[in-house]
Amino acid sequence: MANEEILKGLAEIVEEVAGVAADEVTADKSFVDDLDIDSLSMVEIAVQAEDRFGVKIPDDELANLKTVGDAVDYVAKSMNK
Amino acid sequence: MTNVEVVITGIGATTPLGGDVQSTWDGLLEGRSGVSKIRGDWPEKFDLPVRIAAQLAVDPTEVLPRVQARRMDRCEQIAVIAARQAWADAGFDMPTDEAQPVDPDRLGVAIGTGIGGPVTLLDQDDLLETQGLRKVSPLTVPMLMPNGPAAMVSLELRARAGVHSPASACASGAEGIAQGWRMIQYGEADVVVVGGAEACIHPITVAGFAQSRTLSTRNNDPEAASRPFDTARDGFVLGEGAGVLVIERADHAAARGARVYGKVAGIGITSDAYHITGNHPEGIGQIGAIQKALRSAGLTAADVQHVNAHATSTVVGDVGEAAAVRKALGEDVVLTAPKASLGHLVGGAGAVESIMTVLSIYHGLVPHTRNLEELDPKVQLDVVTGEPRKMEITAAINDSFGFGGHNVALAFTGP
Numbered sequence: 249m250a251n252e253e254i255l256k257g258l259a260e261i262v263e264e265v266a267g268v269a270a271d272e273v274t275a276d277k278s279f280v281d282d283l284d285i286d287s288l289s290m291v292e293i294a295v296q297a298e299d300r301f302g303v304k305i306p307d308d309e310l311a312n313l314k315t316v317g318d319a320v321d322y323v324a325k326s327m328n329k
Numbered sequence: 330m331t332n333v334e335v336v337i338t339g340i341g342a343t344t345p346l347g348g349d350v351q352s353t354w355d356g357l358l359e360g361r362s363g364v365s366k367i368r369g370d371w372p373e374k375f376d377l378p379v380r381i382a383a384q385l386a387v388d389p390t391e392v393l394p395r396v397q398a399r400r401m402d403r404c405e406q407i408a409v410i411a412a413r414q415a416w417a418d419a420g421f422d423m424p425t426d427e428a429q430p431v432d433p434d435r436l437g438v439a440i441g442t443g444i445g446g447p448v449t450l451l452d453q454d455d456l457l458e459t460q461g462l463r464k465v466s467p468l469t470v471p472m473l474m475p476n477g478p479a480a481m482v483s484l485e486l487r488a489r490a491g492v493h494s495p496a497s498a499c500a501s502g503a504e505g506i507a508q509g510w511r512m513i514q515y516g517e518a519d520v521v522v523v524g525g526a527e528a529c530i531h532p533i534t535v536a537g538f539a540q541s542r543t544l545s546t547r548n549n550d551p552e553a554a555s556r557p558f559d560t561a562r563d564g565f566v567l568g569e570g571a572g573v574l575v576i577e578r579a580d581h582a583a584a585r586g587a588r589v590y591g592k593v594a595g596i597g598i599t600s601d602a603y604h605i606t607g608n609h610p611e612g613i614g615q616i617g618a619i620q621k622a623l624r625s626a627g628l629t630a631a632d633v634q635h636v637n638a639h640a641t642s643t644v645v646g647d648v649g650e651a652a653a654v655r656k657a658l659g660e661d662v663v664l665t666a667p668k669a670s671l672g673h674l675v676g677g678a679g680a681v682e683s684i685m686t687v688l689s690i691y692h693g694l695v696p697h698t699r700n701l702e703e704l705d706p707k708v709q710l711d712v713v714t715g716e717p718r719k720m721e722i723t724a725a726i727n728d729s730f731g732f733g734g735h736n737v738a739l740a741f742t743g744p
Binding site: 265266267287288289291292295298 | 394395396397463464466467468471
């Protein structure tokens with residue numbers, strides 16, 4: 249899956265869970281500082297991303313995903329494993 | 330008495346009669362019923378003896394933004410909706426980083442509930458059982474906790490003077506008002522957002538109440554099921570709803586030129602220590618609560634013209650309350666029993682009914698008690714029937730009693 253597709257899917261999840269418009273969810277944005285997403289919503293986003301992309305996002309990895317781009321790269325890497 | 334004067338400057342509600350205070354008040358004056366067949370097929374599925382309830386007229390998820398709604402239990406949703414209405418009604422703008430209409434350190438919240446978010450608890454348990462840990466929402470605990478409605482309102486309105494969430498069953502909403510009044514008396518806050526909320530119509534709550542034989546089983550005529558003080562009453566009708574008031578130190582309200590609906594003149598709280606669900610047979614706790622409210626307000630029984638009764642439509646409860654009212658206030662007071670129209674909003678009841686009491690004083694108008702066709706001869710009081718009654722009211726009492734032996738009486742006076 250191309251990174252653009254992952255970004256699009258992730259943006260839809262963020263919009264569903266946190267109400268941030270999907271077009272604002274771009275690779276350079278920080279989940280916490282730019283998109284104002286709290287730790288509870290991050291857990292929900294991770295669970296939905298796992299289902300959608302068929303990957304595992306353990307808690308210690310989740311903590312490292314600061315930006316939307318970090319999450320896209322992590323999903324892409326995991327899907328190729 | 331050296332009470333600080335506490336005035337009511339804002340009111341908000343969402344109930345089985347309507348999505349706001351005006352539609353609820355109009356519904357009472359028109360003698361409408363909020364009771365209907367339970368939406369959903371579960372009463373049949375579990376073969377429950379009770380198939381009726383007083384469900385909200387306006388679904389809260391149609392009022393709140395989608396993301397905000399999905400982060401809150403229904404009980405929290407309706408508390409927030411009623412609080413926003415009351416806040417706007419008091420003439421306040423929503424707080425922002427730049428401007429807070431009330432100093433956050435002087436703004437409190439006291440919103441009670443009987444049980445909080447049991448539907449969330451049960452739904453999430455179902456998810457755990459059927460789909461495993463991953464599907465359990467990280468919001469489970471903040472959604473189910475009984476302090477959730479009060480806490481959500483404090484976030485919304487930026488209240489930092491303390492958040493209280495009394496749980497005294499069917500008296501919770503009235504106790505919310507009482508606790509807020511105390512915060513102002515103690516000098517802890519200038520403005521408190523007070524009231525109660527409940528949204529627990531679910532197979533297990535209906536089954537539990539049905540097993541305790543407290544609910545009406547008049548399934549074939551839902552709108553006639555809740556009939557306080559009537560000889561044919563057979564139990565209460567479970568309802569859902571929220572009521573919230575903005576109460577304020579009188580000088581604080583005067584300084585900003587606020588419209589005043591009336592005063593919370595005094596409060597009375599007692600406990601029966603008699604039986605976990607039954608009231609004391611001589612009504613000692615109920616009489617005591619009314620007398621304490623009068624004392625705290627600096628009133629005597631002769632000053633009170635009107636009682637907004639707790640009267641839930643149970644066989645024992647209604648005549649017990651009538652006897653307590655006669656003893657505490659005499660036989661000349663004029664009663665109404667709003668649960669005939671509203672159903673029993675449990676933790677929301679005392680708050681919504683206090684708002685109705687205040688409006689009765691404000692408008693000089695007591696709504697009639699729907700379904701009261703033949704007054705139980707043991708009541709021996711003047712209960713308004715047929716149509717609303719115009720009368721001047723300078724002081725009124727709202728009664729609220731709850732499982733656990735909780736008795737709360739609130740004394741309201743005009744502006």
